Amino acid sequence: MSTLETPTPGGLREQLAPHAAVGALVVAAAAARVAVHVTGDEQVVAAWVAGTAFVVGVVAATRVRRSPFSKKGRRRAFAFIAVAAGWLTAVTVTGLSLGAVGVLMALGYGLSLHWWRQHPVGLIAPKVSRSEYQRLWSENVGCSDGVLPGSRLTNPQPIAAGIRYTLRLRPGKQSLNMVNGVLDKLDGGLKLLPGQEMIVERHPTEHKANVLFTIVTKSPVKDTVYWPGPQAFDAATGDVMLGPFTDGEGVAAWRVYTETRLKGGYLQGGTEGGKSRTMEMLAVTIAASESHPTVIAYADGQGGASSPLLMEHADVRARTPEQALAMLEGMYLVMQLRQDENAVYGMRGFQPTADRPGLLGFIDECHKLLGAVDNPRYAARTEFLVAAIASEGGKVGVALILASQQSTLDAFGGGKYGEKIRSNLLTGNGAMFKGKDANAKTVFQIGVDPRGFPDMPGYAYLVNPRPGARSAPFRSYYMTDEMAVEWPKRIAWRSLDAGAAAAWGQSYLRRAEMAEEALEAARQRIAARQAGVVVEQPVPAQRQPAAGGDGAALEAFGAVAFPPSWETFVAQAQQEARKELGPSHAKVLDAIAAGHTSPQRIADEIGLSVRQVHNLLGTLMEAGRVRGGGRRYEVAEAA
DSSP: OOOOOOOOOBOHHHHHHHHHHHHHHHHHHHHHHHHHHHHOOHHHHHHHHHHHHHHHHHHHHHHHHTSSOOHHHHHHHHHHHHHHHHHHHHHHHHOOOHHHHHHHHHHHHHHHHHHHHHSOBTTOOOOOOOOHHHHHHHHHTSSTTSSSTTOEEEEEEEETTEEEEEEEOOTTTOOHHHHHHTHHHHHHHTTOOTTOEEEEEEOSSSOTTEEEEEEESSOTTSSOOBOOOGGGEETTTTEEEEEEBTTSSSEEEEEOBOSSOBOOEEEEOOTTSSHHHHHHHHHHHHHTOSSSOEEEEEEETTTTOSOHHHHHHSSEEEOSHHHHHHHHHHHHHHHHHHHHHHHHHTOOSOOOBTTBOEEEEEEESHHHHHOTTTOTTTHHHHHHHHHHHHHHTGGGTEEEEEEESOOSGGGGTSSTTHHHHHHHHHHHOEEEEOOSOTTHHHHHTSSOOGGGSOSOTTEEEEESOSTTSOOOEEEOOBOOHHHHHHHHHHSOOOOOOHHHHHHHOHHHHTHHHHHHHHHHHHHHHHHHHHTTOOOOOOOOOOOOOOTTSOHHHHHHTTSOOOOSOHHHHHHHHHHHHHHSOOHHHHHHHHHHHTTOOSHHHHHHHHTOOHHHHHHHHHHHHHTTSEEEETTEEEEOTTO
């Protein structure tokens, strides 16, 4: 099957190409004769010329084979290469003469006639030669009874993995989503073979009636593409590189940080589609970043079975609906703390630092935690908290990434906050993996049907990328089992700063102990069931939230609820903050003790920003270690 040829009217550059080729051959022949004269050995020079001509001819033939010429154009190009190599070798032996030059011109120009017809001077209309795909499109797709009547493929451009066209649709009658909706019919109309695929995406420079249409004939991602390690995080952009696009033209990126916020997102896909492993890859890559410090929290609607990796290494782990609710209550309180900090200290947006890291929560099989059927006691509150964090948390460095096998809107709970959760998560990132239900495209609001994806783990469609980036299918980097075991041990999993930890409450300070308690409870259930004892999951009694906001959830999580007295709560928070002060707080105390009493002088002394110093001073004052305010602070004597 031919590829394509695009005849276009041009200037003298295309017209002079055959003349330049003939002239170069004559110059090369003259140089060869000079070499013969210098060495006096025609056979040796002829052998070198023949060998060089052969190598150049093979390279040129390879380029021609991959070029956008029609079959006829390629045949003539191959013939020209053969004539050039033979003539140059012969002239090296017999000598350069006018007769030899005349023979070269006759043969060369005769073979160049097709080239000149395809590249006429000025506005002379060329003879159009269509590729096989363009012909099939015209006959089976763009015809009057085709699925996209009046549409046509134009501007073919060869790429390493296949060929890319501009698909011109009928303005006002056809759209990108319509094309995505009939991909299965286009596959048959273009007679694509197994392993070949199409990519349809918005055209980056032309109006919406024109889209980019790529046919991948040699997939560069048919073999597993392995995770490159923590360097998959791009410190310059704040993105995680997910994996190469299926045509090999670039890499899909998941936006983690922008200049002012932390981004969340949503992953959806069926069994063995690669969703959970991609989520693990995201979490480990983000946790390993030194340029963008981030604390990872993890909740699993399947009790920890979805990702043993994150259930072991995340800073906060939740196995049950009660624990997941407590995790979300804590994140919500951290979000409220930081909102007040931004207002009081004049901060705008969020940039992570070691003293104020990002807080990113992952929730796998989220439909089980957000749905009233699986979580009748806590679904309503869980849904509210997820919606609040998804809509408000990003600008203060608190965000969520949800994942589910559920292919409908029920993945977000189905309550009054479900649509708010969906829209806010997908404002950040979205990745749709292979599944058996076409409803998934409704959730992502795109025309791509995941049922048609190849049976290839990690194959997904990137939704809502960074502005100007491609929205196209990609194959996620694969983190092997060995990587999943070794890499989490090699990175430092961060914890919250003292102020945020105190705001979260007792459930954060006892997180490791409670995670072990939950694991031990699971071990006991396993032993009981293996012994034939029927074990029912404990269902905590329904409670009303205490004054602190998350009292019931914290009690269910094994912690003490917030006291109804605000003064008592503040005193407890100060007591915990005193225990959790970090190195930066110590630097501030040392600077004040050395006589640097204003925030500006402290900042200059310890190398932090004034805003960071204000934040640290606020924590120290709450802890009773510093007193004062405005432009003068001092170490508290009673500390």
